[in-house]
Amino acid sequence: MEEIILKIFRFDPEKDEAPYFKEYTVPIRRGVTVLDSLNYIKDNLDRTLTFRQSCRSAICGSCAVKINGKSMLACKTQLFEIRTGEIISIEPLGHFRIIKDLVVDQNLFFKKIKDMEPWIVLDHSKQLPINEFLMPPQNVKELKEARNCIFCGSCYSECNAIDGDTTFAGPHSLVKTMRFLKDPRDCDTGRTGQAIERGLFKCIVCHECEPTCPKNINIGQNVIDLRYKAVTNHCAPLPPHKKIMQNIRDTGCSISVKEASTVYKYPEYIKTFKDEPQAEVVLFLGCILNRRQHDVAKSVINILQHNEIAVHLPKNQVCCGSPAIRTGQKDEILPVIKKNFDIFESYIEKGINNILTSCSGCCLTLRNDYPELSRDIDTSFKSKVYDVAEFLTKKIDLKEFTEKINTKVMYHYPCHTRKMGLSEDLYLELMQKIPGIEINRVPSDRLCCGGGGGVRTRYPELNNTLSRRRLQAVKENKVDSLVTNCPYCYMSFDSAIELLSLEEKAGFDLENFYTILARGYGLK
Ligand code: SF4
Ligand code: SF4
Ligand code: FES
The missing domain is CATH 3.40.50 (Rossmann fold)
Structure with a gap:
């Protein structure tokens, strides 16, 4: 039978000074999931390997881990589907404290849901139905998506806002809030105000959490819908966002x-x-x-x-x-x-x-x-x-780029471009046509600038913290410039660069994708 190597994160805080990776060779055939392989290791190779599991059917949400750098359910992911080379890496979810190996501490994650009071609040001043509280099918349909959440933590693990601010409520708890707001039985009028207090407007609406959700919940849209509810409940817009709307109206x-x-x-x-x-x-x-x-x-x-x-x-x-x-x-x-x-x-x-x-x-x-x-x-x-x-x-016959530009660049792939379904390769291949240009490709690189969704105007410090992650990657990869096609990402990086020391600033430039293409044509 064919075999593959699983490179698994190991850490026992009672014994190990630092985490390390250990490789295990496991059999691979169609239908075998990552969780099956973890059980194979536990049963046959290493009884000390520790991980969570329960339903094995993508229902309980307990087996989520990072597989090849992306958060997903081990019981839903087949080795065959994700195999790209000889080795598959498995790590614990991000943004959680590690208890042992692949097991993480979920207390804060569940506390953030509990803080949102995830139960139906009835209005006892009104006459309640005696037996059942029937809901029209349309209402059931509307809240079904948010109700499907199994609290696996994958979205939380990938969340950009959590990366910059651990107090942010997290995608899961905002989705849960939306589930109750859509429930006609619920009479809690404080939900949107509470969501704002816990960071509703810290979400960058980067949609980074969506591809990872095993239940295909449109998390970004839930956040936008929740913000809309906050506006209709007169808890929002927040002052800087109100000002933006005023600018649009005036000018x-x-x-x-x-x-x-x-x-x-x-x-x-x-x-x-x-x-x-x-x-x-x-x-x-x-x-x-x-x-x-x-x-x-x-x-x-x-x-x-x-x-x-x-x-x-x-x-x-x-x-x-x-x-x-x-x-x-x-x-x-x-x-x-x-x-x-x-x-x-x-x-x-x-x-x-x-x-x-x-x-x-x-x-x-x-x-x-x-x-x-x-x-x-x-x-x-x-x-x-x-x-x-x-x-x-x-759509056109593109003319050849004629000017040689000897430079090494890192491309920043904007969240909005990804959400549109335009691949990163489209931009990289276009730039690659310019003679002399060298592109530094960073695998699994999803470092959002942190400026979208109104964050730049309301939480500039969060925007800056997240932009700095990208600038750090630029420094580490020793490229000449950071290039992006999104003018908003550009502004975020520009502001973050302004705050760097002279020494930190040295050695790289920021350039728009289209100005570099224009230079490739010898245009200004
Ligand atoms: S859209 Fe981005 S910032 Fe908002 S919850 Fe998802 S990953 Fe986090
Ligand atoms: S929203 Fe999706 S990814 Fe997030 S906890 Fe729920 S099921 Fe998991
Ligand atoms: S074991 Fe329950 S979701 Fe994977």
Whole structure:
């Protein structure tokens, strides 16, 4: 029978000075789970190996561990499915204190749920049904997703916010709160206020916890829905988020900057090349490129022109609405969505069907949130929205990069780009086409900048702590620059770099993905 090596984390605090990994060779065949193999080791090779298990059927949530760096249920994961090489690594979940080997202390994890009072609170001042409290099927359906949580801790183990602030309630307890808010029997009016106290707005809405959930719970959306509930209950928006919405209402832009917008520096129709265009597009800049990162906006326009793409730059485009949507203010943002959509529709009516944006947050919002939030927007709109890199790669004949750039870079893959389903490889392969460039690939690298979901404005210290993890990785890997396509991640890293000492700052630069592509074409 075929065999594979399991490299397992071992630590007995009563005997060992430090944790270590031990390798075990186990048989592998179709259908064998990681938990089966752990039991094989315990029964045949090493009785001291300690791990949790109970149901063996993905029901009890007790067997979650990190397998090849990702948190998952050992009883649900087949060795065949995850095998990429000769060795599979198994470690305890992250963010938990280790008791022994793969067994972690779950006390704080369960305390955070208990703090949310996970039981139905009835209103005894009202007449209650005598026998049963029947719920309409629709209500049962609505709370089913959140009710499915089996408290496995995988999401908690992967959570970016916990990484920067251990007081954060955690994805599991926010999902649990949402489960009770959706229950028509529950009359607890303090749930949203309590969730805010325990860090509802510390969630970065990075969605990092979702792929790990064995019950496929859409955790990020539950957090956004909970924030929306907090707004409708008048516990939110928090002051900085209210200010963002006010800015959007007053100026059409989420950030308050006095200088002129990029859109006014260009004509509405930009075509500086002689030949027929390869394509005609509408360019949506987003607040940051429009108001702050003018150089990036210029690079994007120059790259499109160089590739003979005619650009329409609508003057009246306004904020995509992402900062408001992700802080629970979706009702407020509907007129803004309508304004942008009316603009896009006027171009679509003229046959210009490609709406491009280089901002990953804007792209995710236009693609996913617009059809979701507005009944007037058909889901077919999604297929008309492109990230600029995606459009360059998939929709046109891309011109060759001619300028040699001798530099070693690390690419920061933004959460919003991942959530859109665009692979990291798309960006790496595009950059790799530039002669001379060397890319440092960091396996299993998910170091979110920590700025999304309104965290940057309300909890800048958390944003900074999380950004510093990435800067640390840059330093350790000795690259010349950190490159990202997300203007928001860029701002987070830029602020974190500002706080570094001169010595810490030395040796690396921060660059936008599109300015490096523009340099690869010899453009400014
Ligand atoms: S979305 Fe990100 S920050 Fe929020 S709970 Fe999930 S992993 Fe944590
Ligand atoms: S939300 Fe999913 S990953 Fe998190 S504890 Fe519940 S079942 Fe596990
Ligand atoms: S043993 Fe119960 S979920 Fe794996």
